Amino acid sequence: MNRLLTVSVATMALALSAGSVLAQDFRSLAGQDLQAAHDQLAANHPAAALTGPASETFRGWIEAGLTDAKAKTGQVNSGDSHSYLMRYYARGFRDSNIAITPSFEGLGPYFATSWPGFTTGWRGGQYVVTYVKPGTRNAPPVGAAVVDCNGVTAEDLAQAKLDRWEADLTSEAGRASSAPYLLWNRNNPFATGMPALCNFSVNNRRAREFRLTPVPIQAGDLEAAYRATVYQPGATPLAIETVNGRPWVHVHSFADTAGWDAFNEAVVAQAATLRAQGFVLDLRGAAGQSYTSTARGYGLANRIWTPEFTVSRQPAAGEITYRATAGNRAWYAATLGRMEADSRFVQESLPVIEETRAIIAAFDAALASGQPTFTLAGRPAIADTGAANPVQGQVVVLVDGGCAGGCLDTLDLLTRLPNVRIVGSPTATDSIFIEPTVERLPSNYADLSYGHKAWTSRQRPNNQPFTPAQGLAYTGNPADEAAVRAWVGSLFS
Known part of the structure; x- marks a missing residue:
């Protein structure tokens, strides 16, 4: 019995020792990751070399936030606590395109260790x-x-x-x-x-x-509570249905995997009805951070309003400012390499390849001359083509805080079209620092992402959401779908 007790005590001591080592490892890794994220942002983020409110916010947090976050590393004892501290530092920049996300499956939105019911x-x-x-x-x-x-x-x-x-x-x-x-x-x-x-x-x-x-x-308790409070899209993100006798176009995701081919075919097949009756475009929860997300939104508008009508109403790309660093140049060089290695891309998108080559050449010139930044002109606004508006009915675009990234770019276009009203609740905000660089941090537990170029001429200011006008703001329960649909229907009367 004494031998068994001795073995048991020894096993417990070993387990406690292993846990202590693991916690120490997480503390050390958190410190390394914070420093690496800081160094990467300081070396390559455009805000560090530009002026303006967004840059002031960046510079006000990058050092102070690092000190603040590093002082908390002593409490990091697990992968989840590591993730919390990384998010804390990243979100302190108040820039939606700066994020530090876990490289493993995290806790998710429907998690708690205790709740009051x-x-x-x-x-x-x-x-x-x-x-x-x-x-x-x-x-x-x-x-x-x-x-x-x-x-x-x-x-x-x-x-x-x-x-x-x-x-x-x-x-x-x-x-x-x-x-x-x-x-x-x-x-x-x-x-x-x-x-x-x-x-x-x-x-x-x-x-x-x-x-x-x-x-x-x-x-299911916590999921039920969350879903009763915050709108969550259903399992089918893209669809067209008839609600209260009116077409309702659902776009709750801009992900490439959402099923766009079949959806776009359905939009084209029903375009005549959408144009004649008007419709609801439901963009609640429609997040999307990639360039293709914006292309998806513009493609949807073109299928309904036609490219001839939308082209002159698309917001000008304007000037883009790049921070001239070897790290940012490397991103474009790697991107160009992938483009050139794809024979189909070379065949179908040669202008994009040529544009990328020109950007790399501009990097080389700026680096050679010691310039901290350089600016390139974007696509200018296009003159009105005179094409008639094919959509005769009213269009109600329903949004909420889940509309982010490419969804906001899509709204930049939709708000320039006639007979379109934005309703619901305020959208997410987005940064003028765009096009993400993604880097794995030293721990291998997290990825840093940030926008590596600045759209300083964007007409919509930095961190500016779309907020429905008075009378078009929904103040009821956003998770009560029947109430939301009834309220939207009342806007057509």
């Missing part, structure tokens, strides 16, 4: 209870607004627990997507977990105290 949403500038699991005792009613928790105001709690860790709270889209986590414990070692006591204002009356008690998490 209810969740909150961002509604009208407040954190409001949006869902209560049936059977949960002593829970505030749906609609109750969080006033404070453990003596900390709801806003201060959100800033400490959500901002940078879960989303960028300087945007409405970030507020909406992260709101369900306000009172959950997401196992973030850098933030508080589930609070014990919170005051809620019920029906705008004096605050009432509720003691939050952890409720056992059963399969």
Whole structure:
């Protein structure tokens, strides 16, 4: 028995020692990754060499944020905590195109280690209870607004627990997507977990105290709570259906894998109906960060309005400023190599190859002369062709905070077309620093991505969302599909 006890104690000691080594490794790797991300951005990001508000924000965070984040590495003890700290540093730049993402499958949106049996949403500038699991005792009613928790105001709690860790709270889209986590414990070692006591204002009356008690998490609980609060697209991202007698065109993704060939055929087949009756274009949740995402959106508009009509309404590309570094030149050289190795691409897209060669030549000239940046002219605006508008009916474009990247580029075009109204809730924001470089960080646990050129002449300012005008903003529950559809239908009357 004594021998077994000795073996057991030795095994436990070995396990504890291995865990300590693992935690130490994660701390060390987090420090290395933060420094590597900082060095890569300092060496190659355009904001470091340009002026303007976006560049000031970048320069104000790159060193201060590194110091801040490195001071927290002592709390990194796992891959998930590593990911949290990387996101914290990346989101501090307030640039949607700077991201540090895990190279492994992370926790996902429907995760918590504990929750009080209810969740909150961002509604009208407040954190409001949006869902209560049936059977949960002593829970505030749906609609109750969080006033404070453990003596900390709801806003201060959100800033400490959500901002940078879960989303960028300087945007409405970030507020909406992260709101369900306000009172959950997401196992973030850098933030508080589930609070014990919170005051809620019920029906705008004096605050009432509720003691939050952890409720056992059963399969599907957290997903149901999140989906009852934040709109989530269904399994079929691209489709056309008839809703309340009117065509409803669903585009909930700009991914290449969404099924665009069949969808585009359906759009062409129903183009006459879309043009005559008008339609709803549903872009909720339609994220897409690549160049092809924008091309998908423009291609959809061309199939409905025709290229002859849209071409003169497309926003001018304007001037693009490049930071002249060997690292940025290497990105274009590698891209050119892949283009030239693809015989089909050479046959079909020779102008793109020639443009890329010209950019590399401009890099070489700038590097040889010691220029920190250089600027190249983009595609100019095209004069009105005089083509008639083929769409006679009204067009309602429904958006939310999930509309990002290529979706915003598509809105840049759609808002220039007649009889088009943007409705719903504010979209995500996007940066003027575009076209991503992606680099694996030293730990191999994360990838850094950032825009390596600056669209300084873009007509829409940096980090500017599309916000529906007064009367076109949806203020109800975004997850209540029947209510959303009824509200959109009322806009045609």
